[in-house]
Amino acid sequence: MRWFVGLLSSALSLAAAQPALADGAAYPSPLPNEPIPAVTALPKVWPKSWVLINDFNFNAIIDGRVVVVDTASANQPLKGIVRDAQFGNMLLSTKRGEILTAETFYTRLNHGDRTDAITFWSMADLKPKGEVVLPGGKRQQSVTYPQLFQFTNDEKWALIANFTPAQSVSVVDLDARKVLGEIDLPGCSQIYPTGARGFSSFCADGSLFSVALDETGKAVSSATIKAVQDIDHQALFSTPAWVGKTAWFVSQRGLIQGFDFSGTLAKVIPGPFSVGTAEGGAPEWRPGGWQVINADAAGRLYILMNPAGREGSHKDGGTEVWVFDPVKKVRLARIPLKAQSIAVAVTREDVPHLVLSRADGVIDIYDAASGAFVRTLGATVAFNPIVITPVQ
Numbered sequence: 001m002r003w004f005v006g007l008l009s010s011a012l013s014l015a016a017a018q019p020a021l022a023d024g025a026a027y028p029s030p031l032p033n034e035p036i037p038a039v040t041a042l043p044k045v046w047p048k049s050w051v052l053i054n055d056f057n058f059n060a061i062i063d064g065r066v067v068v069v070d071t072a073s074a075n076q077p078l079k080g081i082v083r084d085a086q087f088g089n090m091l092l093s094t095k096r097g098e099i100l101t102a103e104t105f106y107t108r109l110n111h112g113d114r115t116d117a118i119t120f121w122s123m124a125d126l127k128p129k130g131e132v133v134l135p136g137g138k139r140q141q142s143v144t145y146p147q148l149f150q151f152t153n154d155e156k157w158a159l160i161a162n163f164t165p166a167q168s169v170s171v172v173d174l175d176a177r178k179v180l181g182e183i184d185l186p187g188c189s190q191i192y193p194t195g196a197r198g199f200s201s202f203c204a205d206g207s208l209f210s211v212a213l214d215e216t217g218k219a220v221s222s223a224t225i226k227a228v229q230d231i232d233h234q235a236l237f238s239t240p241a242w243v244g245k246t247a248w249f250v251s252q253r254g255l256i257q258g259f260d261f262s263g264t265l266a267k268v269i270p271g272p273f274s275v276g277t278a279e280g281g282a283p284e285w286r287p288g289g290w291q292v293i294n295a296d297a298a299g300r301l302y303i304l305m306n307p308a309g310r311e312g313s314h315k316d317g318g319t320e321v322w323v324f325d326p327v328k329k330v331r332l333a334r335i336p337l338k339a340q341s342i343a344v345a346v347t348r349e350d351v352p353h354l355v356l357s358r359a360d361g362v363i364d365i366y367d368a369a370s371g372a373f374v375r376t377l378g379a380t381v382a383f384n385p386i387v388i389t390p391v392q
Contacts, residue, residue: 048349055382087141089149138162147190171217180217200266210265241295252314273329283307291343317342335371345388357385
């Protein structure tokens with residue numbers, strides 16, 4: 001008790017020693033009580049400066065999420081959060097007014113009975129509005145790849161990758177809220193929507209497999225194009241830059257290859273070209289990062305590049321963004337970055353911006369035309385921002 005009396009005495013003496021307010025001055029009025037909950041409505045049409053970011057949340061993977069971010073706001077960039085649990089994937093459909101997440105849950109949080117599901121979230125208020133439970137406990141769980149969960153059939157269906165380790169793709173009717181069927185995919189992975197109803201996948205032998213679906217979701221035809229990539233020397237990053245129905249890929253050593261997915265079967269675009277650095281040079285520039293390549297509305301490609309290229313550097317991130325015209329096969333610009341970044345995306349604004357995710361969780365914004373640094377959002381919106389999806 002003696003120590004408490006001494007502490008109280010010291011506190012009173014300290015308070016008495018504080019200077020008084022100037023004559024006539026008054027203490028400021030207390031802040032009004034903030035209502036709880038405090039909810040701000042989202043706009044009916046989301047601005048083109050907004051992006052959705054998959055937060056893998058490495059420290060608590062069972063608590064993954066998707067964050068809605070306004071890249072034009074330096075003070076309040078975070079607009080909302082939806083859950084995307086346990087190695088989740090995400091799709092955005094402005095046509096449907098929905099965010100879709102592919103998730104996995106356990107009855108005891110991290111063990112117990114497993115449930116895989118597609119959850120539908122309203123873009124108006126980010127509240128869940130329904131789900132489809134996926135049978136078999138087989139949804140592929142891996143660090144976020146966009147090509148594990150894709151639309152087809154004019155966004156009426158979703159395609160979702162399975163791995164047990166047997167590989168397959170489930171076809172889900174989003175309007176009827178039911179699974180239509182499952183397509184076996186031995187030795188192939190990733191989903192690239194192809195034609196009106198169908199998809200293609202890369203296979204372990206370097207080939208590309210395409211399958212067309214009928215109105216019930218069953219496979220009606222398929223074809224394989226052999227040797228579309230050199231797995232040993234020019235393996236392609238699996239996430240491409242989409243320009244309409246054309247997907248542009250870059251390899252781990254800097255080869256740019258396009259594929260036309262507009263028809264029933266995929267087609268290889270002739271004439272792959274290099275980003276233009278000699279292998280073994282000093283420095284040896286190679287693509288690096290997780291979401292390595294993206295495209296703007298005009299079809300220009302933006303690629304994260306790393307000057308310390310070597311075997312295994314493909315996930316290290318890049319210190320520059322190189323801009324290419326894939327039709328003319330020329331480099332248009334080099335944009336130096338403030339810090340090494342692992343993901344790049346381009347907004348669909350009238351004046352587009354580059355959105356860069358850094359390994360430390362910081363989001364930086366650059367002018368896509370000039371390359372000038374615009375602002376940083378800091379590490380305020382996500383713990384592990386790994387995939388960026390612009391609002392279109």
